[in-house]
Amino acid sequence: MQRIIGVTFLLLGLLTQSYGQVNTVEGIPFIQNYGPDTYLGGIQNWSIVQHQNGLLYVANNLGLLEYDGHSWRNYAVKNRTKVRSIHIADDGRIYVGSQRDFGYFSPDQRGQLSYTSLADSLSSSLRDFDETWKIYGMGDNVYFCTFSEIFIYNGSTIKAITSDFPLEISFLFEGVLLTQEWGKGLSKLSNSTLELLEGGAFFKDKRISNVFRYNDDQWLISTFSEGLFTYSNGVITPMKVSKSLDLSQLIVNYATRLSSGLIGLGTQNGGLIVINQSGELIYQFDQSSGLKDRTVNFIYEDLQGNLWLTLNNGISRVDLNSAFSRIDDRFSLSGSGYTALKSASGLFLGTNNGLYQFNSKTGKYNLVPGTSGQVYSIQEVKDRLFVGHHNGPMEIVNGRAKLLFPEKGSWVFKPLPSDPDILLQGTYLGINKFNTETNRFDKIPGFEESSRVMEFDGNDLWVTQGYKGAFRLSFSPDGNEIQNVKLYNSENGFPSDLLINVYKIDNQLIFTSDSGFYQFDAATDRFTSLKPLDELVGADASIVDMEADDKGNIYFIERNKLGVLKPKGNFSYELTTKTFNKVKNLWNDDLGNITVLDEENILIGAKEGFIHYSPKKDQLKQNNFNVLLREVKNEGVNDSILNYGHPFNQEIGTPSLFSYRQNSFQFSFAAPHFESDGQVAYQYKLENFQEEWSEWSATNFKEYTNLREGRYKFSVRAKNIFDQVTSETSYEFKINPPIHRTTFAYALYGVTAFILIFSGFKTVEVKHKRKTQAIEDSKNEEIQQRDSKIQDITKKSEDEIFRLRNEKLQTEVGLKSQALTSSAMHLIQKNQLLNQIKNTLKNINKEQEDKQLVKELGRIVRSIDKDLSTGTQWDQFQANFDQVHGNFITRLKEAYPGLTPQELRFSAYIRMNLSTKEIANLLNISVRGVEIGRYRVRKKLELKRENNLSDFILRF
Template identity: 30%
Template structure:
């Protein structure tokens, strides 16, 4: 049955008036546990509060712990005692109480929380030990610290005492009233600094009161440790006989908190918490079995988004009560869910362990789902067709009735079933070996036959009036079944839908029409034209949507789709248009079952989604109240030597100036958004350094190194899991320049430059004058040098001329000597001839000559003899030879000092290329003597036999 547009509109208006603060009674909310190893503190957490920036604070055995969504920080009391209570005032002061110590933390100018003790105002002469402070109340302009013995009232920086009549237990604020429990006087109201006993309240003196809650008709609900719950009307106490009281009597109460004056959270010692309405009906129970890490709840707190924080005996828990999602997981006995359906008052769920059911009446009690008898194993699908419940199971096609399998229609494993168009008495099923036909008969649904001609398995198929469509192995199968439904009479495959649409994405039915999708383009098939044509209207719906993997239309016309392991939906509006919704499903990313999109829309408030670890319940009406803008905080700004903590309710920090030596900075980010923390993303830009905003990232830290001097502005945005962005958070700072680039340094540089210019100018002028002087001197020196050079050159020239003249004269003398040598040699030769003639003349008998001839002969002989004896050519020859070859003889003597004068003469004769005979004549020795002299000379000159003596002498 579909709702009309008017019904939907009325429903939305009514739900907008009533849904806020509603506790879902279906499933469990998201629970996030923080172990002591996460916050690195003690086990017990006694009290919780939240500041106006959204930071959470926990009173822990090891001190005060602060959580900003990204980072835990610890603050201790001076005596390091456990903190049992805390309260945050409007001024931002965090009042805390521990053992023998109480006071407040306040942020200093750098954002660090500094402790200020109030207990130092206590007169220690009268009060030795303060004991534990268990409760803190901000009552008007008073801050009241309650211990067992007394209350310490801090007002206008002074302290006064309120003594307990006997001994206080605990104290509570209910609306605008403050109540104390005294062990003998009962419950007492605090008014004008005095305690007024309440009538009829002493009946609870023998037990501890741990909680007081406002109720209708000015009544007060009182939760005791071991006596249960009581209603007090101002006159008497009456037991609150409800489901909640039965639970508290069994498990003991440790107080609680109210939710929007509609629901009460009750903490227990033994079994977690319960949430009940004002009639005491238990709406929800959360305990260790349901996901808490500990069953003893010491305190509970409702944050500014109506989410629940629990201080446990060991750890901390966050319960996302304000989410549109609740879950059925291991605590309900569910595992991976492939399909779900509501039928005849039961919710059935097909899982990998079998088919389970739970009673359904718009609420689900806390008990587990029950296995349908006979369905243990893989259940692929659960469907209602013609008011019959069919389970597609690994064991076969099963007909379900109530709590058991009433018939196994076919023993082959099945994936799902569909009605056959225009054949109302038949149902087709997809199994592990193709398709089967089931027929409706008088005995109910019966197996008819297996369709021959196709034996491939497929979990996704659709039917139109003429064809069965199946996607398998990247192919689209178009099959036609025979009239008797026993075989496929034609099978055709398609690789692409058109030339421009490559591949096959998915098959689905939208608006009762089979559509084929690829890359977000949707096509229909024309039987008449035998082709696929695009439906541009449907394609336009997915134009701005990421590439989808599969989709499904629910009973209300909403189109659900999967992309990148994430879920989205096009919610159909009353006007027929669609609204794309993505953000509420971000926390389901990665938990969806591959290839099995399981969406079960029962009505507008109840939508079930199958997950790998159970079943999610989604109420779209609650999503509207999650659309709140998150806050972004630059949580810390640090650089070498200092750190600033922002977001601690301190005054705004003015622009900071840091030295150049500390020009590496680190920022940490936070957003006190505690739902789906893993999906909170940050984007930042350091103005003055970054040219654009960074990509969105879950990283909550950023460092910059080696920043240049200048003004910087760190800007931060945060995006929560619903895709909503915050306003920008800004932190400005300035990096001072290094001393050598400081303004004073530049002024000094300017003065230095001016002085340098002035100094250089004077130096240049002096240099010019000096240069002119030296230039004059240099010119004078060059002139004198040139003049001296000219004189030297003239002298050298004259000397050269004289030398040339001397050389020329020497050459002439040598030439004369050579000429004389030649002439002398000629004379020697002549004398030899004459001596020969004289020698021959002696052989002539002159006696035979007449006197005149004899006279003439004797005259001739005397004349020849005179010519020979009178000639000095021989001595001249030796003299001239030595003159001509003086240099040669000098070199030879220097090279061979042992050479004799006769050997020098022989060397000279050999140099002059004289023959042995000539040498023998000159030296007046025989030819053999010449050869012997030559031999000795060669030996002295160390020549081998192959070397030429004359050639060697010429080379010297």
Template identity: 30%
Template structure:
């Protein structure tokens, strides 16, 4: 147990684990998962994610994990166990149903659970329920149980009237002399040097030996009497963890001397520790009244940070039995006595501001500071060497009383005289500044902006008489990464290859031994040698390792320092080695104390788990299943998702996973901190998900695997392929048979078709012959009709001529009648009368007009019939007029035929239009032709 600084503390708030504030009990499974009895249920932490499981009554006060992995839990009016179902999900099973109905009503809180000789004890205030072989029997309290404990395979109870009693063969046997503790609560009972250590709530610590109870008078007891206690744990067989109500926890040795005190001021989120637990890696967990805390006790590192009033540390040095620390706020000191458990650092007055360094030269403590160069005296006062400019560092020039100091304007000479140290002069000729420089006495070497400068002093050290620049070390190597002094030799380094400067040839020569030393290391930025000959190297953005000097060689130590990754002060990394067990490293938030000889528990290989396997809206909790069986997934659910976990708690931020889906991925994935991987649209086939975890020390685990098979879609299943073959064979047979039938049927239908075509052709010929005959008949009829129409026209014309002749004859007769026959002689009168009679006879004997009307009616019989059907009210006279109009006769011709005037024809036409209901704009003749 380290007594300098504090271990790393990780705090988990209730918002992190999504539970209640109080955590009453802690257990760890074989797989490394941690379980907390929380006011809202059972909380599980697997190193990657938090999970919560509920039991009736919600509150869980006690848990215990059996060898089989069953998690027994007890809460308010409830007791039972959690066990994974067939899918690996933790499911709660109540045992209260096995108890006597009369005892169920008064269960109250289950405060403790113990497993002893295959029996599970659920202890409440009034009784203890003992579960074995799926049965429950009850152990009644003599008066009232307080709490119970198992020590060295023996079960003890505290009864408020009989004191401590031992359970043996179903009976409770009192421990003599413990009745005096009846007025207090016993919260802890621990094995102690072959006896019992009793931890009470408010009466302190007691040792029970030889049937006697005695107070343990020690530093730890005084702490408990002041702050009250809620139990404790044995830690590493050498120390005792004591939980307090008011002031966090203390860890004491077997003599009762407090080695560590951790409370709210030193990093805990709450001062009331309800429970404590040592996990399988030797680290401490605390169940607090509000939250959960992890304390990394099994580590060679402890930290001196804000609780010690330190901020970013740029350098540290031990001087006159004090530890001095240069920070961005100034210089602080602490008495070096090997114990830092209570005291904070003291501020050195006058050093307010950025202190770049503290280093001891010739038993003088120099402090290069933003405001100048100071000397810190043993009494804590300051001596100003130069306060005109800021300083980065100071190095002694061999063989002189001079020091070369790097300041904000370049370099200056500090002179040592009988009166002390004083500023001598600013070295002119070069005004660039940096804290990474060194000197061989004649030259100053400095790297700036990727260029190495060799600055050669003048004889009086007042200027640089020559400045030489080097852009590379070797023709084959570009650039220069760093310069550093190791074993009093200045080395120039690029790509882990180290060179020295040959002044006679003005070239760089590789030191093969040094290059070989760094050959297999990460690409470093620069390195520095401490005062014990160890070589500290820095790589990446903020990582380090150390080549520890031993037996004439070096041992590369890198794994422990991964705990510091990301916390070093970039470019101003500092390492202060005081002795083999005390190495201080500057951090952005204080100091880290490293003890290389710290005996930590051997680091076990990390273990990776496939936490969940999610597919088709179903989840398999693989991490809880005893065996990872092959899982068959239908093709429609070929999107799968995996979540990973690993019970690594010391540096969870540096835990990484690498995965490979065998059957899909060809290579392992790059390391990732995301514990989730999803695959979509996987083809059918056999797959194996492989996951390995890499802890913060770079150690890889054996891969965890989960095999699964994506079955093909029904149309690509092997049964489907057999069906395809059967169907193909049947199809070939069926098609061949069908083709033969088709060919025969085709021949048959071809014969029928030929016969049909022959018949059709014959029928067509007959039809064409018939149509031809009809056409001939039609043409004959048409010719005949034309002839008839022609004759009709001729007849009409003849009739009209006759009508004209008769009209003329009537005119002659009328004129003859106007002649006075009295003046004629008889002979002439006789001839006149004879002529008149001849004309009259001709008129009376002419029947052509009647024949004309009869002929017209016969020719246009169908027209007259249709006209009469459509217009029944039409008169014969109007029908004649319609016939004449159909024949396209003129008004004059119609007037002559009908023996009426032209005006009479127009009047008749008007009456006919009205009878036919024709609009004024419609042509009468056209209408008649359309009938």
């Protein structure tokens, strides 16, 4: 056992070495593993085949596995024995061979697979075979190949072919069934007998694992442990293989020719080996490459070009024909990818963990000593390798890194156009000048911005930043100083100050922003949109990185997609992005980078290592990618599965019928596009309920509940990661109405309505007389109602007249109140004027000596006093006041007869809310006299101290 293990590890080392020698750039194809916990079966898997509808079937220790790209199903055979072989016939039957049994799975009326054993119909003498390792279909016959007999099933009967020699594995080769008779050689089945091939005795003791076409004239015959042989008309020749590939140390379980022309070898102890027709090693995949197991039992290439491997422990899918592969820790490369360079010194890859160089002897990447840490760039300038590193600028000399300048944060180097010996180094804190002749670094003053993205335009240097804009720096001819710095941002044509970058494509500067492409217009000193690129990539595109190859293909990374612009001539391009959808979620979104090593090798910095893109392999496969209904479930009072996802028996145009109580449905669907790895998107609609297609979604089921009666058609379609869209798959059904909305119910409603109408007409005649009398009575009543209405109108008219009179009276009262107030105010003014005149005359009288004049002035004063004390105005005022204030003075006089006329006037003036001064003028008394008057009135009205006189008079 120790010897076997040692030989195996030695062999794997040789294979890895050979792999590295052949492939110096290309990485490991994408590999997807499926374990027993995923497919819910046994660990061992054997044969594998794909149905024309896309479903994949695998022979497993615990039954037949079925995979639709979304979920796995397991179908057990009789006695739950191990399934070894599969064949799918044209009629859709899935024939399986297992331990001591063989038969077929076929869908029932509901599309559910059920197993039928054919071996049970054999006679007891033939029933004791061991295992059915191979099944082939040819014409109307199916061949079940065991190690003791070959059973031929024609659809109704089974015929057994036996041999005097033990049988080994059988093969179907170009319409001929071949089998190995141990001790005799390789034979063919002819007219129900086994005939030894010309030269077939060569294989009497060499176990054959497969036979297939090698070229136009030769077959290729692989053996388990004796190597590979070509066969042509009885001439057998060992196939020469690479010296590094020692087939004597390998057990080849299966061999086949791939669609690419390469030859795949599934080995027991060396994983999957791929060679070309010259025997040169192209690939070797085992556990170190990402396979789940190193024992490969079978190789199958599906309809989409994916390579499926059945393993001793699990299943693996290798996207061997994909244009993309991965360079990661399986090559001893650690970290996220940031930069790459292919030079005469070798292939270098920079990550956040250091700079790595490819070692062609080991097929691995070795860390360049002294470069541990973040690497930003690797450049070759004048046959020297310079590294932009977090720890500072470095140079690779004799396989080691040499620190050139102890300033941390080196981004990139750019040669000075006027002097190629001078390099400008972009750093975290500005720009340094590096003289390659003297190896001297000098800080260039005048610019201290981080300078990661730089490009020369003549002698001017553009430095762009992600959050400020684009700086234009003008240098002196010797590059010693910056003569001018100007910042361009949203004020100079950019849509914003964010995510500004600059790239030199075909000696033309292309600027990008957070939305769109731009170019600098020197005439206007502004930036203008690059319409052609905006129209192709999108005016809202935000480019992360761009680089062109020698053919003019422009590869780019955009925040939402990756792609390439292929030149078509006349300065126009063709945009291709679909093929890059496979890796659009894998690129390093820190400082995204895409590097063109040469026309056939493009590297994309990934979150883990790098993604290698090979344009020559980029051929979008057109295949029968389609969407399948995997389950149709009817829900309601009773739940039931209508179809289990295999061919429908529903006739086109004939919908399934359901009662209204079963008006809820659930549809599950899948599209077997395995390279999409669960990223298939779906659209669906339900005609007569949802006429428009839904949004694309990864959800692979849809439920409809409480549908109304009617005819429906559920349709679904799928889209893979390459944006290929399938044709739609449909299921039609019809829901019957509830009993109260059936045709019978509506007929019953009609009969009932007719009876009611008929009965109505029968009663019309009787009702007519009643109606006539009723009309007469109604007319009389109407006359009475009219009289009553006239009376009501008369009453309303009288009420309206009364209301108008009241309004008129109120208006008159209001006018009188205004007149009364005006009169009082005039009286106050007149009394004030007379008092002033009287006082003036008195003063004059005192100063006069003429007695006659004094006498005359006294007479005038007395006349004024008489006028002030006269009551002629009061009588008219009292009459008007009583009309306005509801006979206030009369009622007050009757209630309090002890009040004097002066006190009545006093009370009236208080009710008019006149001030003390105004009252004093009206009564021709002093303010003190008014206060005394208020006191006397309070006393005669018998008011208490807490009662307010004004409030009492106003409420009286």
